[in-house]
Amino acid sequence: MSDPEIVVSAPGKVILFGEHAVVYGRKAIAASLDLRTQLKIHLIPDSTAVTLELPDISLSNTWQVADLAAAQPTGNVDVKNPSPPSDKYLAALHRLAGTDTDHTDTRTLALLAFLYMYTSIHHTTVRKCPAGRFHAASQLPPGAGLGSSAAYCTALAAGLLTMCNVISRPEGKTWSKEDLEVINAWAFQGEKLIHGNPSGIDNSVSTFGDAISFKSGKISPFESVAALKILLVNTKGPRSTKVLVQGVRDRYNRLPAIMEPILDSIEEISCTCERVLLELGGSPVDGQENTQGKNYQILEELVDICQCLLNALGVGHPSLDQVSSITAKHGLHSKLTGAGGGGCALVLLRPDTAPDVIDKVTAELRDCGYDVWETSIGATGVSQHSQPK
Ligand SMILES: Nc1ncnc2c1ncn2[C@@H]1O[C@H](COP(=O)(O)OP(=O)(O)OP(=O)(O)O)[C@@H](O)[C@H]1O
Numbered sequence: 001m002s003d004p005e006i007v008v009s010a011p012g013k014v015i016l017f018g019e020h021a022v023v024y025g026r027k028a029i030a031a032s033l034d035l036r037t038q039l040k041i042h043l044i045p046d047s048t049a050v051t052l053e054l055p056d057i058s059l060s061n062t063w064q065v066a067d068l069a070a071a072q073p074t075g076n077v078d079v080k081n082p083s084p085p086s087d088k089y090l091a092a093l094h095r096l097a098g099t100d101t102d103h104t105d106t107r108t109l110a111l112l113a114f115l116y117m118y119t120s121i122h123h124t125t126v127r128k129c130p131a132g133r134f135h136a137a138s139q140l141p142p143g144a145g146l147g148s149s150a151a152y153c154t155a156l157a158a159g160l161l162t163m164c165n166v167i168s169r170p171e172g173k174t175w176s177k178e179d180l181e182v183i184n185a186w187a188f189q190g191e192k193l194i195h196g197n198p199s200g201i202d203n204s205v206s207t208f209g210d211a212i213s214f215k216s217g218k219i220s221p222f223e224s225v226a227a228l229k230i231l232l233v234n235t236k237g238p239r240s241t242k243v244l245v246q247g248v249r250d251r252y253n254r255l256p257a258i259m260e261p262i263l264d265s266i267e268e269i270s271c272t273c274e275r276v277l278l279e280l281g282g283s284p285v286d287g288q289e290n291t292q293g294k295n296y297q298i299l300e301e302l303v304d305i306c307q308c309l310l311n312a313l314g315v316g317h318p319s320l321d322q323v324s325s326i327t328a329k330h331g332l333h334s335k336l337t338g339a340g341g342g343g344c345a346l347v348l349l350r351p352d353t354a355p356d357v358i359d360k361v362t363a364e365l366r367d368c369g370y371d372v373w374e375t376s377i378g379a380t381g382v383s384q385h386s387q388p389k
């Protein structure tokens, strides 16, 4: 096979504070992770088939371009400002995926996001479906809270929009701010198919990279997060963000007066974190160690309180409680990150946390069967890897 025409990658993310509350317009803080999903596109002009290969979920599907073209929407689609598929169009995408509209398993969701972006983006531009091979593989564990769905959707959006010349191929690694906004808008639509009702924080971090605070769709860069040291723990329990977000919605609908103050408290945690991190990132002053110690103490309290509030929202899991109790034994503080219900937790480290403490806690968590790794946060957003021809 010849070299791919287009290679792009998009990062995952870690949410420090504000998951779930962000769906209700509250502030959240997140940073990109240097674990990426890579999409390679090979165009095959003399073929009539489109193949999607997703080795992480053991999927390979092939369609005839004529069948894809037949499923394209009939009305106009605004390529710079996409909207969700109509029920009729969604039903056509399900037929192409070989499922009915009740299916929301891993493979169906991944297929729908691809089919929707592929058919819509081509419809609005070249009005035909080019044949080719699309291969997406990730360093991120799928469905574990590290934004694998957003990295997948962001890479698809960047690759397909570039392939159709909706956005121009960047000379360097990344696109103009305007083009990144178009990528983000399509990635958000893909996330809607996978999550149901996403806030947009995950695709925004994956597109723009680094660290952000996010409230009601407004993205503000937030550099001070990058100095934090954290351990990530993957408890490996299977879970779905869509189901968890719906579970919180059901509890909210049953008990709004109880849920509202919990969401407000989570937002206040994000705001306090912002203030503390700005102070921690400030220039050195006399007595700084003392201030630093107090600020870390506040961050640790925020982690503990947030974990309790997330349990109150109904997105905890015994494995995540186990992570909290093991880390607490070693004087460390942890909370779930992402949608919860299993998946990943983050453990906050101080700059002076002793290496042997980290080693002991890591060993104990690994004995439970969990994956544990120290990570740096604040990676580059969606990037192009192949050179323009
Ligand atoms: N490498 C991949 N290949 C194919 N599909 C993927 C891949 N990674 C993620 N997906 C799609 O994303 C879905 C997982 O998304 P989900 O939102 O439930 O978890 P997450 O994004 O990892 O966690 P969170 O949303 O909490 O950050 C999978 O069911 C699949 O449809």
Ligand SMILES: C[C@@](O)(CCO)CC(=O)[O-]
Pocket: 015, 018, 019, 020, 021, 022, 023, 145, 147, 195, 197, 198, 199, 200, 201, 202, 241, 245, 338, 339
């Ligand atoms: C649970 C949630 O808040 C974060 C998932 O990473 C959902 C969302 O914001 O779309």
Ligand SMILES: [Mg+2]
Pocket: 147, 148, 149, 150, 195, 202, 241
């Ligand atoms: Mg997701």
